[in-house]
Amino acid sequence: xxxxxxxxxxxxxxxxxxxxxxxxxxxxxxxxxxxxxxxxxxxxxxxxxxxxxxxxxxxxxxxxxxxxxxxxxxxxxxxxxxxxxxxxxxxxxxxxxxxxxxxxxxxxxxxxx
Amino acid sequence: xxxxxxxxxxxxxxxxxxxxxxxxxxxxxxxxxxxxxxxxxxxxxxxxxxxxxxxxxxxxxxxxxxxxxxxxxxxxxxxxxxxxxxxxxxxxxxxxxxxxxxxxxxxxxxxxxx
Numbered sequence: 001x002x003x004x005x006x007x008x009x010x011x012x013x014x015x016x017x018x019x020x021x022x023x024x025x026x027x028x029x030x031x032x033x034x035x036x037x038x039x040x041x042x043x044x045x046x047x048x049x050x051x052x053x054x055x056x057x058x059x060x061x062x063x064x065x066x067x068x069x070x071x072x073x074x075x076x077x078x079x080x081x082x083x084x085x086x087x088x089x090x091x092x093x094x095x096x097x098x099x100x101x102x103x104x105x106x107x108x109x110x111x112x113x
Numbered sequence: 114x115x116x117x118x119x120x121x122x123x124x125x126x127x128x129x130x131x132x133x134x135x136x137x138x139x140x141x142x143x144x145x146x147x148x149x150x151x152x153x154x155x156x157x158x159x160x161x162x163x164x165x166x167x168x169x170x171x172x173x174x175x176x177x178x179x180x181x182x183x184x185x186x187x188x189x190x191x192x193x194x195x196x197x198x199x200x201x202x203x204x205x206x207x208x209x210x211x212x213x214x215x216x217x218x219x220x221x222x223x224x225x226x227x
Contacts, residue, residue, distance in 0.1 A: 009153065032213030043117070043203055043218035044156075051213045090155060094213060099163075100171075101216060103148075103155040 002027040002093050006104035013081055014112050021076040021107045023091030033074040034092040035065055044090060050074065086111045116140045117219035119204050125225045126194050134189045134222050136204030143209055145187040146216065147179060150201040162187055194226045
């Protein structure tokens with residue numbers, strides 16, 4: 001069965017600094033990978049997803065993620081963060097054919113002015 | 114108007130009470146899901162439904178039941194609420210795109226069981 005580990009529960013960064021949120025997954029078959037964002041007091045919304053093809057995926061709000069099959073990772077990055085990026089970020093995996101998402105524990109990104 | 118709505122948004126109940134959380138969607142999706150979110154645990158799947166006649170247990174279904182009244186409505190019931198069911202509950206929908214379909218989430222219901 002698939003599983004997801006987000007290596008940092010909290011990440012504090014200064015405004016306009018770069019950030020990387022780490023995600024590793026475990027699966028014995030091919031997977032689809034997702035990053036969702038949860039702003040305060042809201043539901044989750046999709047940031048980006050990897051299905052196939054190019055390993056570098058670009059999403060909304062300037063975020064991107066890179067799929068690394070050999071390291072079973074799907075880290076999320078942004079070159080310059082803003083206060084509005086303060087949120088909790090969830091990595092999720094779906095095995096091809098499984099029709100269900102498995103979520104990581106979440107990473108709380110805090111932006112300091 | 115929101116595509117996925119949940120009622121109530123907040124609920125306080127007592128141990129042993131039966132409560133129902135409701136989810137409605139206007140996206141026309143066949144697939145609907147119920148998750149609970151706990152700090153440090155992420156989201157865990159309670160039940161999911163791929164159409165009105167198809168209901169499936171998720172990883173943490175004990176103590177919960179669901180009803181898919183129509184394509185657009187999916188309700189979650191706690192038969193006899195207990196304090197460790199205190200959590201944030203999310204409903205989600207997805208379309209059968211066949212290739213890593215995106216899930217769309219409601220705003221959540223915050224439940225406190227005393």
